[in-house]
Amino acid sequence: MDQTTQEAQTDFRGRRPRVPGEEAYLEVTDLQVRFPTADGVVQAVDGLTYSLPLGRTLAIVGESGSGKSVSSMAVMGLHDRKSTFMSGSIKIGGREIIGMSEQELNTVRGVEAAMIFQDPQSSMHPYFTVGDQIMESYRQHNKVSKKAAKTRAVEMLDRVGIPNPQRRVDQYPHEFSGGMRQRAMIAMALVNDPKLLIADEPTTALDVTVQAQILDLIADLQRDFGSAVVFITHDLGVVAEIADDILVMYAGNAVEHGPVEKILGTPLHPYAWGLLESIPAVSGTPGPLHPIPGAPPSLLAMPSGCAFHPRCEFRERVPGDMCRTLRPELIARTADTGRASRCHLKDPDRVFETEVLPRLP
Amino acid sequence: MTPSVKGVRKVEGAPLLELDDVKMHFSIKGDGLLSRGAKKVQAVDGVSFTLKEGETLGLVGESGCGKSTTARLITRLLEPTGGQIRFQGVDIAHMKERQLRPYRREIQLIFQDPYSSLNPRHTVGTIIGTALRTHDMVPKTGELKRVQELLEMVGLNPEHYNRYPHEFSGGQRQRIGIARALAARPKVIVADEPVSALDVSIQAQVMNLLENLRSELGIAFVFIAHDLGVVRHFCDRVAVMYLGRVVEEGGRDALYQQPHHPYTQALLSAVPDIGVVRGVPPKTRIRLQGDVPSPVDPPSGCRFRTRCWKAQDICATQDPALFDTAPTLHTACHFAEPPAESIVAAVN
Known part of the structure; x- marks a missing residue:
């Protein structure tokens, strides 16, 4: 990113505007996700298309059942292929996700793309220390000793603003507060420097003052790592604060897509x-x-x-x-x-x- | 206005509802036999406010600040460990169940979760009918008619009285909960996060319903929410709670435009605001460090001092009381002052 152009053209939050023709890192084309159920086929996502270049934040907005989480789980390859019909194309850094084997997916998840979930209480294992869980994620993709992995875990905890990371790394999730746990989740997601981060309602379960801290942290990390962020939320206030672009979803499809100031200013x-x-x-x-x-x-x-x-x-x-x-x-x-x-x-x-x-x- | 209910006494000239230094300290189990009950969670620790007839008071604060406990104290689902709760001048804080029954009719509760607050095995008619029967509202023969009236009042099809809760959507279930509260013709409704479990478009529908009911029936509301936008929309007066205490209380406009307490300022500054796109965003943002301290062992003096950027020595030793800081505004802070510049986005 060129420093002078960045200063010359920035929007109201000091972000650079979208460059036309910029190469997309995440490309979703005509995505369909269907779940057969006893009552019939649930058409959760119906022909969704969008793209996202590195260094930008896309907010996917919609109410419950709009398909915002289902489509993002598809990007991570998290749907059980036995009970899900998927068609269309999802490309992360040029690699096609749909139809990829589980083994190959494991080389994408964590390294190329990582996900933060809404509820840090239930998405961390209560039986292992926070450090163990970050180390596991790191050692999965890097051949390093446990000691080196632990150093990395401490470094990451420090980076996401957890005080006393040396001591905290050996604690269990229940010893962390809600905000701290969400920070630890972010540390775990970012330990392998993923280029794409999917955050599924990461602040919905948090109090407003803690939410502000976490939003600042995600924006800050994104600037540092230059990654692409997909931010799923139902809160338009959060969108206004953090996103570059918005995709508004309704009943499994995008109904509006564009820069944040346009979509919230003059939809x-x-x-x-x-x-x-x-x-x-x-x-x-x-x-x-x-x-x-x-x-x-x-x-x-x-x-x-x-x-x-x-x-x-x-x-x-x-x-x-x-x-x-x-x-x-x-x-x-x-x-x-x-x-x-x-x-x-x-x-x-x-x-x-x-x-x-x-x-x- | 409803005629006075049998068994409800009234002191002339007393406000509708008055909380006076109400405390709720829960005992928690210690490690051993001797330390049992030694530690207490000070969930609510000296809350006072008054509610006039037909008025809406908003209670805001983060989780653990004691706002839901306050709701449960007002409705006497909990018995306070200290202080007085006066309804029309009569203290109901320690009243026995038999005497309390008529007062329960006057103060009704709407719950947050429309899924767990309705019995899945009862039809809607039974759920609302139970409220009518419990409080002897109508003769047995008129019950169905009244249930249908109530369903219509909250915007549901009156013919759906024989359906079960699972046949309704979240927003519709919340309407059933509202109809059940209205069945007793209460003077006060305590609404504990009534719209926070609902999607945005449904949330606005339920808010408009509550507002219509308030203006038509003249019911006073204690409206509890963590969403400051929702509270601003609905309430005449707002009280901000932190760790079991009210730290600032005042008229809506005074509190939102000129908050004097650092916590209120930080809370408003932290709200993700859509106004930053449509208007001029505020120049500076206040960001609090860390989390709310444990209510088992709250800080000495001012409870907010551990996260406050204005804290001095006096804050650790002297507990500030609420005092008048601006017209209609009361603040509990040693260094109360209005913000130097606008905290929220300026939208015209």
Whole structure:
């Protein structure tokens, strides 16, 4: 990264803007994930496509059942292939993940890509010390002595801001507080310098002051290691603080994709409008909320056409019943080609300016 | 307004609900026989506030600050180890179950988790009907009609009274919990994180429902949440808790715009705010170090001093009490002052 250009063009948080044509490190193309169940086939992810270059943070936003976690577990190759149908393509650093053998996957997981989970309580083994678990992850990919691995574990704990790492390395997870445990999880994920980090709601279980510490830490580590980060969350506030790009998911698919200031500032999809109108913020003037009516669809029986149309208050604006019959593509809808949305609505930017913006809380 | 309930006494002119130096210290098991009960978790340690009729008071704070314990004390699911809880001037803190029964009707609780707070083996009609029968609200013949009225009031289909909780979504279940609380026609509803288990779009629906009910029925709320945005939206007054104490309390606008306590400032500064995109982000961020200390062995003096950047010697020796710092604002801090610059993003 060139220092001068970085200073010359940075956004409101001092981040560099996206360079067009930048090579993607993670590339997901037309991903489908289906789970056969007794009640029918659950279409958890339905044709998801996105890419992410090194050094950038992509936030995947959506409500429960939108497919944000399922798609990210697919990137890590974590779905049981006996009970999951997957198609499409997932490329990490040019290597195809779908169809890769378990043995090969083990050379990708941890080294190329690592994951942080929501609940640090249940994602660490209670029977082994924190140090043992970090060392195991390191020795899996590096032929080093236990002593060298332990030095590395202490170094990592120190890097993620755990005080007294020499002593802490021999303690068990239950001796750590929630925030400390999440730091230890991050240390474990980063011990092999992965180029892709997937964080699945890493701060949802934490208190707000601790959450702020962890968000700072992830942003800080990302700057240092220059890795690509996929940040899964339902909290748009967190997104505003940490992400470069946003992918808004609804019912297994992306409905809007683009830079954070655009998608949160002037979104183009009615679902994104509905989200903004549902969030009471701590800043600005408090006003009434305008929630999206109804509930997300069942993944067993997806609506025809646009998946959002049964809840959309703008569907009458689209002529000829298109919303019900034809699924819109995820493409640029305005002159700005850096962002895409999946909606038939004409002039979504004008509708937002004149009708949605005035009633935002 | 509902007529006064049989068995509920009232002191004229007394506020609806008053907590006066309420304490809840839980004994924990020691290592040996002799040390048993020696250590105490000071979950709530001297909380005082008043709630007027029809008012909403928000309680905010991080986990372990005692806000849920306070909810359980107000509803008398727990008996406090000290202090008074006065409902219309009558102390209910140590009342026996038989006397307490009519008061239970007046103060109802809405729980956080809509999954574990409804009996999966009972139909919705039975769940709400039980509340009606327990408090003798309607004659037996009118029960079904009242259940249907309540279901309609919370935005559910009144014909669904014979369905089981698992047939409803999370947001709908929370509405059932609200209908059950309304069944007793309470004067106070204590809502313990009523929307935090719900998705964003559903959360806003339930918030709007609670707001409509409040304005239509004139019920006073004690609204407990960790989400400062939600509390700002719903409450007239807000109390910030830290380690079992109220550290700052005041009118909503005063507390959010001019917080005088360092903890309130840090809490507001830590909230991930969507306003940073739509407005001007604050210049500086306050970041607290470390975690909340254990309530078994809280710090001496001011409990926040171990994480406070303003702490001096006096903070370790003298426990600050709440005092007036600005109109409608009360702060417990030796060095209370408004923030130098805006803490949250400026959005116009």
